[in-house]
Amino acid sequence: MELLSIAETGSFTKAAAARRVSQPALSNSMALLEKALGVRVLERGRGGAALTEYGRLLTTHAQALAALLARANDDVRLRRQGLEGQLTIGASPLACVDLVPNAIATVERKSPNVRVQVEERPDDQLMHGLRTGAFDVIVSPAGAETDAPDVVCETLLSDVPVVMVRRGHPLARRRRVTLKELSDVRWVFPSAHTAMWRHIEALFTAWDIAWPASYVTTNSVLALRSLVLRTDSVTISSPHLMKLELASGRLIGIPLAKPHFVREIVLRTRRAQPLSPLAARFVAALRTEAAALRRA
Secondary structure (H helix, E strand, O other), rough: EEEEEEEEHHHHHOOOOOOOOHHHHHHHHHHHHHHHOOOOOOEEEEEEEOOOHHHHHHOOOOOOHHHHHHHHHEEEEEHOOOOEEEEOOOOOOOOOOOOHHHHHHHHHHHHOOOOOEEEEHHHHHHHHHHHOOOOOOEEEEEEOOOOOOOOEEEEEEOOEEEEEEOOOOOOOOOOOOOHHOOOOOOEEEOOOHHHHHHHHHHHHHHEEEEEEEEEEOOOOOOHOOOOOOOHHOOEEEEEOOHHHHHHHEEEEEOOOOOOOOOOEEEEEEOOEEEEEEEHHHHHHHHHHHHHHHHHH
C-alpha cells in the first residue's frame, strides 16, 4: 500500500506523512520491493516520484486488492443489516437509457434485499474502475483499441450512430448526408475521453476531411442534446440515446452515407475474478434484456 500512497501523492515526503512513517523507512520499503521484483517501479527526480511501466501495473493490482478488501467489509456490514450484498455497475450514457435499468429491475424483482450502485463515467474511467475492482461489471461501447488481457468482453448490442439536427434545421429534410456536406456546420461533440469521440475522429479520417477548428465539446448528454435542440448545431449520436426526442420529432436523425461506423455495446468483466452470485444474476438479466432489444 506504500506504493499506492506514493502514486497518489507523487512524493516520498507526502506519502510518508500520509502513512505516518519516516521517509527513510518508506524509501527502504520501496528498495526492498524493487529488489524482490527485479525491476524499478519508481523513477525518482527533483519533481518527485513517478511510476514506471512496472509500477503502474503493480499499482493496478494493488488498487484491485484494496477494492476487494473494502468490498469484503461492505458485504459483511450489509449482511448484518439483512441485505444480500452490493452490486456496483459502471455504465456509459447509452447503456443507462434502458439496457442497464431494465436488467436491474429484473434483478430487484427476484432479489429485493440488495443494494445497487450505478455510476456513469467516461470510457477510460470505466475501464480503470473495472480493472481496479471499483466496478463488478461495466456496460459501454467497445473502443477502437484492444482490451487488456485481464478483461473479458462480450457484445450485447450493435448501434449505428446518425447525424442529429433539430426540427426545422436546414438539413432536416435530407434522407442521407455525407461529412463533406457538413463542412460549414457548427459541431457539438462528446467528450474526448469517450469511444464516440474516437469513432468520429476515425470517420473524419476515412472521409479525408479536416477536423473542425471551432466546435463545442461536452461530457454531458443533457448539454449536447440541448445545444442541438436550441441551435443549428449538429452532432453524431446514437438513435437509441436520443430515442425520445426522435420519437417526438424534436430531433431528426439523418443516416450517414458510407463510410459510416457501427458501434458495439459490450459487457466487460474481470477475467481472473469470478462474479458474485448477485453480479451473475445481473449479467443473466442483462443478456436477456439485450436479446429483447435486438428483436425490437
